[in-house]
Amino acid sequence: MPSRETEISSIGEFELIERIRQIVGDAPPGAGPSQGLVLGISDDAAVYRPTPGKVQLLSTDTFAEGIHFDLTFTSMKHLGWKVMTAGLSDIAAMGGVPRFATVAISLPGKVTIPMVEELYAGIAASMKAYAYVVVGGDTTGSAGNLTITVSTTGEADERHLIFRKGAVEGDYLCVSGHLGSSVAGLKVLQREKERFLSGKDGGTFTPNLEPYAPALERHFLPKPRTDLIALINDKVRVNAMIDVSDGLASEVHHICRESGVGAAVYERNLPVVAITQKIASEFGDAPTDYALFGGEEYELLFTLSDGEYAKLEEFTDDVSVVGRIVEKEQGVTYEREDGNRTPLEPGGWNHFSNAGAKHDDRPR
C-alpha cells in the first residue's frame, strides 16, 4: 500500500502534472524533435506546425492492466517504454516518422507518485531514442485498474505512404527481424510468477530469469522498426505494410482482406531465434506457433515484387521472406516443411474472451 507521502492525492493533479512536465522535459520550441512545436504541456491543447508538404498521421493505442500488462512482473519504467512503442510502430508501418504524442493515464489508488515518475522515466527514454516529444495528455483517477492510452502523431510524404491495401499477387511477403520472442518471454514470466505464488518451495523460490534475458528484453523493451523506414522509402517500392502487433497470422489476414488477395505463409522461412526455440521447447510448444500467433513483436510485415526484394537484399539482411501473395480465391494458407498445406486462421489471443488472461493483444 502506498504510504501517506507517496499517495498521489497528497499532491493533487496539478503538482503531478508539474512533475511529469519536468520528467518529459516540456521542451521549449527549438531544434531537434521539438522543432515546429509551438506549445507543449501547459494549455488546453498542444500546438505544432506541420512540415509543409507532409501528410499527418495519427494513431491511438490503449494498454489496460490485467489485459495488456501485469504489474506483478512489469516495472513501471519498462511499461512506460512499452506503451510508447505501439504508436511508434504504427507510424513506421505507414512509412512515416513520429513527431508528437499524448499520454492519458487513469490511476488507481495503489499507484504511487514514484511509480508515475518511473513510468514517465520510461516514456522519456523512448522519446530520446526515437526523437519525438510528449506534448500533452490527461491524468485521472481510476476506480478500477491502471489504464494508459497513447496517441502518436507522425508525418510522411504522401507519395511514400504505405497502406495495408496494395499487396499484389506474386509479391513476396516479408518480415523484419525475428518473431515469437515476446510471447516466449511472457510465458517464462507467467511460469515464474505461478511458481512464486504456489509457495511450493517454502517461500524461498527466486525466479532465475537470467537464461531468458533476450526474450524478456524483447517483451519488456520492444523496439519499433523506425530504423527501416528510410530504406523502405528511399530504396525500394513496397506495396503493402503493417506492423506485427497481434501475431503474424492476424496481420497477414489484415493485408489480404484490405488488398483483396490471398497469401501462402511458409513454415520453413519463419524467423525464430535460439532463445525462442529453447523456451518453446521447455513448454512443449512449437516455436512457429509463437511466431505465427504471438503478439507485440513490432516488426514490419510488408509485400513487394521479386525485383524490389532483390534491391532490398543489397541493403539489409534483417528481412526474411515468409511467404507469397496469391490470388484471393486461395485464401490464406500455411505450408509446413513437410509440404502439408492448411488454412491459416487469424489466431491471436482474443482479449474479449480472455480478459485477465494477461496476454497482450494489440490490434487496431
Added chain:
Amino acid sequence: MPSRETEISSIGEFELIERIRQIVGDAPPGAGPSQGLVLGISDDAAVYRPTPGKVQLLSTDTFAEGIHFDLTFTSMKHLGWKVMTAGLSDIAAMGGVPRFATVAISLPGKVTIPMVEELYAGIAASMKAYAYVVVGGDTTGSAGNLTITVSTTGEADERHLIFRKGAVEGDYLCVSGHLGSSVAGLKVLQREKERFLSGKDGGTFTPNLEPYAPALERHFLPKPRTDLIALINDKVRVNAMIDVSDGLASEVHHICRESGVGAAVYERNLPVVAITQKIASEFGDAPTDYALFGGEEYELLFTLSDGEYAKLEEFTDDVSVVGRIVEKEQGVTYEREDGNRTPLEPGGWNHFSNAGAKHDDRPR
C-alpha cells in the same frame, strides 16, 4: 448480464470495429468534414492533409467509469456525445476548429454490443453537430471498468491562437453562457439514485426528473462553444482563454498562474440560471458554489480589454463579465455582494482523493 448473443466476445474485435466503422461512417475522402482525409479507420494510423498555413492542435481526455460517469443513470448515447465534448471544447479554447478525433475504449465484460453501438451513435451525433470525423482509435478488453480516451485534433491560424498565458492587468474576465447547471443536474441524479437504491418506497419509487430537464440536459449533453470562435477570432482581440471543464475557480487560477497575474471574481456577476438556483435551493447549497466549483460546463473563460469588450457586446449578449485581472500580488480573490472579499481557492473536486465519488473532474 449480457446474453450470449450480445457479448462482444461472440463477434470479436474485428467485427466490432467493422460495426463501429459503419456507425461513424468511415467517410471516404471528400468534401465537408472529411476534406483532406486520406485514410480513416482501416489501417495502422489515420492520414490527413493539414490545411496549408494552419497550425495543428492536439488534445486528449480520459473518462473513467466510477470517476467521470455512472452507468446507472447515464445512457451510452449520452456518454458518447459527452466524451467528445471535452476535446472539442479544448480545441475551441485555443481559438481553433476541430478536424479529426480518435476514440479508445476499454470494455469490461458487462458492456454489450448494443451498448457499444449506442455509444458510437452518440459519437456520430456529435460528429454531425460539430463537423469533424472520427478516424481511428482502439478497442480493448478491460479487467476493471469502462474507460474511454478521446484525442481530438484541430487547426487554427497561428495569429489567432489564444493561450492561457496572455492575460493583462486591467482585463475583463469574461465567461460565455451560464455556469453551475451541470453539477446541479448531477446532484439531482445522485439524489434520485440514492432514493431508488434505498428502497424506502417499497420498491415503487420512480425518479421524477422532468422538472430538472434543463440541468440534466446540460449534464448529459454539454455543448462546446465552438459557435463563439469565429466571433472571437475575427471581431475582437482576446488576451487569454481556457474552457471551464473543472469549475470557474480552478480555471481562473490556471489563467493567473500561466499569465503571472491575479484576478478578482465578482459574486454579483456570476451567470446562474433559474433551474440551477432552484436545485441549489433544494439542497441548501449556494448556487454560486455550483458556478465556482462545478465542473463540465464547457463554457469559455477569457480575458480582454475594456475596449475589446465593448466591441464584443455589439455581437453577442451571451457573455458575462465575472471579474477583472489584477496584479499578481493581489492573488485570486472573490468579492461577495456584501463587499466582503476573500481568497478564492482553486477548488474543484480532486478525483484522486475522491475516487468513486462520481463527481466529474476534467482538468488537463
